[in-house]
C-alpha cells in the first residue's frame with residue numbers, strides 16, 4: 402500500500418476530490434464528522450444514518466455510490482462510536498473495519514477523511530501509525546508454502562490520510578516511521594510462522610546476516626566451539642539432543658555516539674521446543690515452533706530501527722538452538738555450569754528458555770549496557786496469569802528499575818502493544834533452592850512465570866534489566882493461528898523514546 406498525507410484548504414474541497422472512495426465518520430448519536438457534513442450538502446449521508454442502515458457503532462460501515470454533488474466514486478461511512486469524543490479503541494476498530502472494506506473494493510485509491518486529530522489523548526502521528534499498521538496487518542498473508550496463493554488482496558493500493566495543514570509534516574514523518582515498524586512486524590511474523598524444519602538456528606543466523614548486509618549493521622555469529630570456549634555450559638546443555646547446530650547471534654546498530662552505552666535486546670531463539678526428555682504432550686506441540694518469537698522480535702525490531710536510522714546504539718543478542726530428546730540429550734537431574742560460574746540442576750528439561758538466556762545475559766556484560774531487555778516465550782504460567790492481552794514485564798523494584806519499567810509500560814500503551822508489570826522478590830527466589838547446585842531450573846509449585854524471571858534475575862545483577870514474557874502475546878492459536886509480531890511495536894516505541902525521536 403502506498404500512503405500519503407492530504408490537506409484541504411479554502412480552494413480545494415473534499416467535495417471535488419477525485420478518488421475511488423472517500424471515507425468519513427458518523428457517530429451513534431446520529432451526528433456526522435466534519436468531513437461527512439461537507440459531503441452531506443444534498444442530505445444523502447444524514448438520510449442513510451436516519452434510515453438505520455448504519456448504527457455509528459465503532460467499526461460499523463456502509464458503502465454509498467455516486468452521491469449527488471460529490472465527485473468521488475464512492476463514500477464509505479464508518480462508525481466512530483458514541484460521540485465526537487473518539488476513544489483510541491473505537492478509532493482503531495473503525496480503521497480496521499475500513500481496511501477490510503477497502504481490500505475488497507473495485508477502487509484503486511481512497512482518501513481517509515476521518516477526524517484523526519480529535520482522538521482523546523492522541524495526536525496526528527498516532528492516527529497515521531494506526532492506519533499504516535492496520536493496513537499492513539490486513540494485507541499480511543502466510544501462504545508462502547501453499548501451492549495455491551491467496552489472491553483475496555486486491556482493492557485499494559493508494560491511501561491518502563487527510564490531516565490539517567499544521568499536522569502534515571508530522572503526518573509524513575509518521576508514515577515513514579510506521580512503515581519501518583510494519584516491516585519489522587512482518588519480518589517477525591514471517592520468521593515465527595515458518596515451520597521448524599525451515600526456521601532452524603542456522604536459518605535465523607542467515608536472516609541476521611542478510612539484515613546486516615542490507616542495512617549495514619555489525620554482526621557476529623558464534624558457533625558451538627566458540628560457545629564452548631566461553632564456557633556457556635547452560636546454553637549448550639539445551640542443544641545436546643539436537644543435530645541442528647546452535648548459533649549465538651550478535652547484531653549491532655550503532656546509530657548513537659560512539660561512547661554512548663548501548664541498549665541491549667536479548668531474544669529467546671528455541672526454534673522448536675519438544676520439552677526434551679521432559680517431553681511435552683502431543684496436542685498443540687506444533688505451536689512450539691513459535692518458541693523463537695523472542696529472537697524474531699529482536700530481528701524485527703532491528704529491521705525497524707535500521708530502516709528509520711534510529712539515533713541510538715542498540716545491540717541484539719540471540720541464543721538459538723532446538724530442544725530435542727535423544728540419547729545425547731540432557732537428563733532431568735543433570736547439573737550444568739553456566740558462563741557466570743553458577744551451577745544449575747536441570748530438574749525439568751522443558752524449562753530450557755532460562756538455560757539459554759542466562760548465558761546470553763552473562764555474555765552481554767561485556768557491552769557495559771545502559772539497559773538490557775530480554776524477550777522470551779518463557780512460561781505457560783504467564784499465559785495463565787495474563788492471557789493473550791498483555792506481555793508480562795518483570796524488573797527489580799529499585800528507582801532505576803521502576804523508571805525502566807514505566808518506560809516500557811508507556812511504550813506498550815502508546816503502540817497498543819501492552820505489557821503488565823509482575824512482581825519479583827526474595828520469597829519467590831527461594832523457590833529455586835536446591836540441595837545439590839546453586840539453583841534449580843524450576844521453582845516449587847506456584848508463580849511459574851515469576852520464578853522463571855527470578856532465575857534470570859540472578860544473571861543480571863551487573864546492569865539495569867527488564868524481562869518480557871511474551872508466551873501469551875507472540876502468537877494466536879485456533880482458527881486465526883499465526884504470529885502477531887508482538888512485541889516489536891512496544892520495543893520500537895521504547896527505543897524511539899530512548900533516542901528522543
Ligand code: BES
Nearest residue numbers: 749751752753778779780781782843872
Ligand atoms: N516455551 C515454553 C513456554 C510456553 C509454553 C510458551 C506454552 C507458550 C505456551 C517453555 O520452554 C516451557 O516449556 N516452560 C515450561 C516451564 C515449566 C517446565 C517449569 C512451562 O511453562 O510449562
Ligand code: MN
Nearest residue numbers: 674751752753
Ligand atoms: Mn520448554
Ligand code: ZN
Nearest residue numbers: 671674692754
Ligand atoms: Zn521453550
